[in-house]
Amino acid sequence: MRLFVAIDLPDSVKQQLEEIVTELSTCRADVRWVHSDSMHLTLKFLGNVAPQELVEIDRVLSRIVATTQPTQGRLRNVGSFPHLHRPRVLWIGVETDNGMLSSLQTDLDAALAKIRFSREDRRFRPHITLGRIRGNRRLSALREAVEKQSGHKAGSFKIEHLTLFESRQRRGSTRYTALTTHSFEVR
Template sequence: MWQMRLFWAVNLPDDLKRKLSGLQSRLRETPANVKWVEQHNLHLTIRFLGDVDAGRVDEITRVAREAVAGLGGFSLQLSGLGFFPGPHKPRVVWVGVQGNLLKFRELYNRMETGMAKLGFSGDGKRFSPHLTLGRVRAPQANAELLSKAGDIAGEFGIIGEVKVAAVDLMESRLTRKGPVYTVLNTLYLSD
């Protein structure tokens, strides 16, 4: 059986992806060596599963559906810029997440519990809601990137709002031109 690289995500509306892409364009003005997430691939990751036998997709979807049943939709706002693990050694450029974080954390915890039942162990990291804009490839010109991010972050409050009404099981196919994401299944967060 062939393997599929899978993850659960909240996909974003196109207008919000355009705003985030505009933010990336401004950060690209620096000479920093960053691999930026393509506009069409911007999303909020809930749970990365990794390489999985294709025959398990139905089982994964069924267990996740049971896990999120009755959770109900909620709203999140994207705001602020930051770096993981921190500004002294940036590896990931991110946008922060605000709003109904209790409900978002509940979604994450339910998904973690459901996927653990299927043998997907967690990475041990604390849940830190964020949206990845890019990954820093090399340390040169990071000072300029940090400075530009600070300037931009001071200009805005909320970048946009996400109405979370569903989660998607995504396949990620790695190609020479970057990852190609495909929605395999959508689970609606009915009340």
């Protein structure tokens, strides 16, 4: 099983993101756009996991949410990795008060490292992937579209759960299935 831990998004946020993707896609660049139903904010990719490891992962997630308070997330700024001059991934950033998502990701990374999962070596940048660039066709039009959206500020949404997802490849597409959801307990 290929697993990852993420913040699932409310339908209202997925709708806003679908509108942004629709606007960006008018540039007709060679991008594989993420369908809004598949959008999420990844905190930790676990990779291939044996079914018997699920219980221990669940325990870790339960411990993390027991000390985590719900917060407001805000969609901010469309951008790209590694940078706009040579984009490979298009994303929209997510902000929280006091860097809560970065703290949560650090705690999660440390707790999962204790049960065998490698620590993340890249700096965590809270974001939601909007699309992946497949080729160089119409990149200048794509850059212009991203720059138009770069100051984007959408409404806020409540972040109150961690979800353990399974990722499956099927007929050229990826499907995500929520296996468990853990609600933040500190109120």
